[in-house]
Amino acid sequence: MCSVEGIGKKGGMRIGVIKGGGGGASGGERVDKLKKSSRMKVWIIRATTSVLLWTCIVQLTTLGETWGPRVLKGCPSCFSHQDSSVSAIEDKLPSVPARVIPPKRVYKNNGYLMVSCNGGLNQMRAAICDMVTIARYLNVTLIVPELDKTSFWADPSEFQDIFDVNHFITSLRDEVRILKELPPRLKRRVEMGFVYSMPPISWSDISYYHNQILPLIRKYKVVHLNRTDARLANNGQSLDVQKLRCRVNFNALRFTPQIEELGKRVIKLLRQNGPFIVLHLRYEMDMLAFSGCTQGCNNDKVEELTRMRYAYPWWKEKIINSDLKRKDGLCPLTPEETALILRALDIDKNYHIYIAAGEIYGGDRRMASLAAAYPKLVRKETLLGPSDLGFFQNHSSQMAALDYLVSLESDIFIPTYDGNMAKVVQGHRRYLGFKQTILLDRRLLVDLIDQYNNGSLSWIQFSDTVKETHERRRGQPSKRLVIPDRPKEEDYFYANPEECLQQRDGQLSST
Numbered sequence: 001m002c003s004v005e006g007i008g009k010k011g012g013m014r015i016g017v018i019k020g021g022g023g024g025a026s027g028g029e030r031v032d033k034l035k036k037s038s039r040m041k042v043w044i045i046r047a048t049t050s051v052l053l054w055t056c057i058v059q060l061t062t063l064g065e066t067w068g069p070r071v072l073k074g075c076p077s078c079f080s081h082q083d084s085s086v087s088a089i090e091d092k093l094p095s096v097p098a099r100v101i102p103p104k105r106v107y108k109n110n111g112y113l114m115v116s117c118n119g120g121l122n123q124m125r126a127a128i129c130d131m132v133t134i135a136r137y138l139n140v141t142l143i144v145p146e147l148d149k150t151s152f153w154a155d156p157s158e159f160q161d162i163f164d165v166n167h168f169i170t171s172l173r174d175e176v177r178i179l180k181e182l183p184p185r186l187k188r189r190v191e192m193g194f195v196y197s198m199p200p201i202s203w204s205d206i207s208y209y210h211n212q213i214l215p216l217i218r219k220y221k222v223v224h225l226n227r228t229d230a231r232l233a234n235n236g237q238s239l240d241v242q243k244l245r246c247r248v249n250f251n252a253l254r255f256t257p258q259i260e261e262l263g264k265r266v267i268k269l270l271r272q273n274g275p276f277i278v279l280h281l282r283y284e285m286d287m288l289a290f291s292g293c294t295q296g297c298n299n300d301k302v303e304e305l306t307r308m309r310y311a312y313p314w315w316k317e318k319i320i321n322s323d324l325k326r327k328d329g330l331c332p333l334t335p336e337e338t339a340l341i342l343r344a345l346d347i348d349k350n351y352h353i354y355i356a357a358g359e360i361y362g363g364d365r366r367m368a369s370l371a372a373a374y375p376k377l378v379r380k381e382t383l384l385g386p387s388d389l390g391f392f393q394n395h396s397s398q399m400a401a402l403d404y405l406v407s408l409e410s411d412i413f414i415p416t417y418d419g420n421m422a423k424v425v426q427g428h429r430r431y432l433g434f435k436q437t438i439l440l441d442r443r444l445l446v447d448l449i450d451q452y453n454n455g456s457l458s459w460i461q462f463s464d465t466v467k468e469t470h471e472r473r474r475g476q477p478s479k480r481l482v483i484p485d486r487p488k489e490e491d492y493f494y495a496n497p498e499e500c501l502q503q504r505d506g507q508l509s510s511t
Contacts, residue, residue, distance in 0.1 A: 102174035107139045111217035112182060114195070114224040116146045121162070121400040122420040124148060126494045127228035129248040133241055134232065136176040137206055138214045144168070144180050145228075152286045152312065153396040162401055164254045171252045175244060186222055196220040199227035203487040206232070206241055234493040235482050245493065246500035249424075250431055255401050262388060263405030266354075269383050270406070273376075276352040278410035279342075280403075280425070282332045282417035283366070284358045292320025293331035296366065329443025332417035335360065337449055339370040341440065342414075344466035352376045354410065356403035356421075358396065380406075413437045413475075423495035430475060430501055437475035444469055477501065 115131045117124035128145050135142035144159050159165055169178045181187060189195070196216055201208060217223045225231070232245075254260070270276040288294065289308035294301065309315055325331050333341065347353075353374050360367055371377055380402055381389065392398045400421065407413050407425045413435070415422030429435040445466070452462040480498055483490040 101170050104173045104177075105175055109177065110138060110140045110214060111220070112143060112179075112186060112222045113138070113140045113217065114143045114146075114182075114190070114222060115228050116148070116224070116226050117228045118148045119151060119229050120148075120153065120420060121397040121404070122424040123229050124397075125249065125253060125424060126420070127231070128253065129245045129494070130232040131225070131228055132172060132176060132178075132248045132252070133244045134206070134209050134213075135178075136244060137241065138209055138217065140214075140217055141177045141179055143182055144178060147397070155395050155397045157395050157397050160256070161395070162255060162259070162397055164256055167254050168252050172248065175247075182222065190222060190224075195222055195224050197224040197226050200225055200231045202230050203233045204231060205236055206238070230487075234487060234490060235480070239499055242493070242497065242499040246431070246497050249494065249497075250428065250500075255405065258391070259398060259401050260405070262384070263402055265388075266380060266383055266402065266406050267409045270352055270354060270378070270410075273352050275411040276354060277347065277412045277414060278354045278356050278403075278407045279338070280407065280413070280415035280417075280422055281335065281338060281355050281357045281360065282415065282419055282422070283335060283360050283362075285361045287332055287417065287419070288361055290315050291325065291331055292317065292322055293325060294322045295326055295331060296334045296336060297362070301362070326446055327443070329441070329446065331442070331446075332419075333440065333442060333445070335362075335366045335370045337446070338416050339373045340449055340452070341445060341466060342370075343373055344463040345438070345470065346463070346467070347374075347412075349374050350376065352378055354406055355379045356407050358399070408432065408435075411436065414440070416440065417442075418495075423492045426475065427492075427494045427497050430477075430496060434475055434477060434501075438470060439473040439475070441469060441473065 113131070113135050115127075117127045117131075119127075124145075124147055131145060132142060144165060147155075147157060147159055147162070149156055159168075165180065169180075172178060182190060196219075198216075200213065213223065213225075255263070285305070285308065288297075289305040289312075292305075292309065294305060297305070309320075310318060322331070342353075351374070353376060355377060364371075367377075380399070389399075392402070404421070404425060407421075408428055413425060413429060414437075415426070418439075426437050426439070429437050448457065448462055448465055451457040452459070457465070477498075478496065480491040480493070480496045
């Protein structure tokens with residue numbers, strides 16, 4: 001006698017085997033046939049179920065797209081109020097464009113380039129643009145640049161504390177591969193001190209890097225450039241090289257969201273009072289000590305600045321004649337001189353003037369005449385509370401980043417010295433549509449100021465001459481001045497990146 005005994009469930013079916021007391025070969029065959037039949041049924045049921053499920057899903061999706069909106073409209077008590085609220089909220093939200101990540105550029109990697117930037121924020125900014133461009137044309141991998149922590153400012157900020165590092169990397173992936181750090185094996189070698197480190201020659205052509213630096217990278221796999229200021233020539237580069245320098249500067253180097261948001265707050269506070277001016281008053285202790293400019297300083301201050309100049313060995317020039325340097329136009333204008341010039345230019349005293357600078361040397365005493373002439377002077381410290389700026393304390397580069405953002409958005413930008421910030425901001429404002437930047441001719445101005453102060457010029461003569469001589473010094477389109485073999489004396493690329501600017505034929509002037 002035969003019986004069927006269940007031994008388990010599979011696929012939702014109870015599967016059994018025939019159990020019997022003898023039946024020979026014919027019994028075994030029946031068992032095999034039943035097993036095969038059961039497996040086939042299970043497979044058929046599974047396949048049919050899957051097809052039905054997918055069909056239902058597709059149909060429901062189609063019906064939802066076709067009838068969903070109509071059904072929702074037909075049930076106002078349930079959905080209409082909520083839907084209109086959501087629509088109202090969506091209307092208020094700004095539209096955020098989808099972020100487009102460029103495709104990776106595929107190239108044979110010749111090695112790794114490490115760089116240590118030197119100087120303040122804007123000197124390092126320009127250097128980063130140069131180093132990205134060099135890495136791209138050497139077909140190497142760039143490691144995210146290291147920022148200067150040993151200069152006068154002693155700012156401990158890392159790259160990612162100032163710039164949006166992920167945007168920096170992804171926005172340039174179609175040009176060059178950038179990594180946050182070396183691969184582990186090479187990183188260990190560098191940490192053990194096995195790295196070829198050198199300063200490249202200043203103002204070099206891109207061919208120098210092909211002929212001198214690339215062979216070293218191929219040989220050592222990793223090369224560290226320990227100085228980066230002004231290491232790529234202003235002129236004589238291909239159009240592609242110049243445009244990549246601009247792309248890094250104007251698109252890839254975005255500040256962190258925290259800095260960007262704080263910058264927007266400052267700009268909004270200034271804008272609510274109408275047009276505003278940014279005055280880059282470069283009259284800080286480090287600048288005066290470095291330049292040797294002591295106009296208006298008493299003997300104690302002169303001695304203090306001189307001691308500081310000798311304390312920094314990388315400031316090469318030690319013995320400086322302040323009067324001669326001032327007459328040559330090589331000194332920043334003092335706050336007192338700046339007040340005269342702004343009045344001569346007919347700058348409205350009701351304008352808010354934002355001081356983009358660190359602590360002014362001499363404090364309120366030196367700022368008195370400027371504050372009397374322009375009572376609506378403001379600084380980030382007066383517009384923002386201590387809680388807003390607490391994070392930025394002792395981080396001069398992050399403070400400078402905030403000033404940079406406000407300077408870009410001002411109606412007029414006036415630097416009193418042609419340092420790195422003045423130059424880089426000037427170039428960026430040109431890129432943004434030749435926004436007005438008054439470039440003061442300090443050599444002419446100090447002579448006019450001295451003539452006015454000693455009575456040789458009346459106020460009308462002084463003011464008219466200042467206005468007339470600066471009519472063509474307001475950031476209009478112009479050709480970059482090129483002086484072969486004297487790169488320090490010619491126009492800086494980042495102050496006037498003319499290859500990257502939109503302009504009509506015949507719009508450029510030679511001044």
